[in-house]
Each structure stands twice: as structure tokens, then as C-alpha cells.
Amino acid sequence: MPPIDSSTAQLILWAAFGYLIGSIPFGLILANVMGLGNLRNIGSGNIGATNVLRTGNKRAAALTLIFDAAKGGVAVLLARALAGEDAAQIAALAAFLGHCFPVWLGFKGGKGVATFLGLWLALDWRVGVACCLTWLVTALIWRISSLAALMAAAMSTIWIMVLTESPTFGLGVILTLLVYWRHSANIARIKAGTEPKIGQS
16 A cells, blocks of 8 residues: 555545446446346346446447446546545545445446456556456457456456556455455356356347
8 A cells, every 4th residue: 555645534535536436337327328228137237348248239338348447547547636646546446346336226236347447547557458458368268258357356466566566566455356256156157167258148
């Protein structure tokens, strides 16, 4: 973690901001606006880009991916610019939690992969790009979105150590554990060989 230079009030403010922006359910919003139906009744019922893709609308899935990543990045960049690195990391974690546990949806949100990638691109672009490439390579080889997410999360702390000297390792460990927790059901299906592949219903 970086040195705590911001006041407690500032950190609480940026935690609240990060949570609120992270909790915007872009997948649900886009599915409704584009007439794709209730995303909760489609595929896994998840609000993320992978499930939006199961509607058959690639444009909606791409937009969901972009917006879910952007909300993590925006939280980090604004907190860093207006407060500091400590606030940026607090906002990053809060945005991830907001996506996974949005108050508007009864704390039943997405799994946070796009937001995870977006906030890392903002925290340290080298780690963010490395995580994105890890996701992409894994997805191209095995065509399983959840496996790609798990691999990107697992490698993130390694990329932090290899590519940077920034004090983000602690945050990286926390985010990785959260990603794995949110994917516990996927891990069980991967082990059983029943996890759907990308584009599969």
C-alpha cells in the first residue's frame, strides 16, 4: 500500500465515489435499451459482458466490456488527480466491490473482470496491458472466459512484481482473491469440464 497522505474523510469520500460508479450495471442498462430482454433471465443471469454476449448481440457485449472497464479506470484516475495514490487504490477496490455487490441490485452484481482490467490499466498501464494480454491469450487457447479471468487475476501480482516498483502488491492480492471468490462456481465447472465456452449458450 502507498503512504496514507489523505485524510480519513477524503478516503471515505473516494471509497463512496468508487463504489457508486462501480455499481452502475451497464450490462443490464444496455440490454434494456437495446431490447435484448432481462439479462437476469438470460444465460447465467450475470450482468457482465460475457453474459451479454449470450444474447447474440456482439455490439452490446463490447459496449458492456468497455463501460465496465471504464468505470474502474475513471474511479482511479479521478481519485489520483484530486487526492492521491492512496485514494486511487481505495477507489479502485471500492469500484470493484461496487460492480460485484451493487446496492441497486440487492448486492447481486457481476464478477468484476472488466472492472478489474480497467482499474489496472489506470493504476499502472504496464500491469493492465499485461493482464489484458494474459486474458486474451488464455481465451484464444481455451475459449473459456472464466479461465481467462482467473489466469489474468493470478498473474496480476506477478506482473506487479516483475514490471513495477509501485506499492500496489497488497491491492493486487486482495483483488485476486476476490476474483477467485466470485468465480468459485466457475472453478467447480472448469474442474468438471462443464464450463461453457465463449459464445456458447
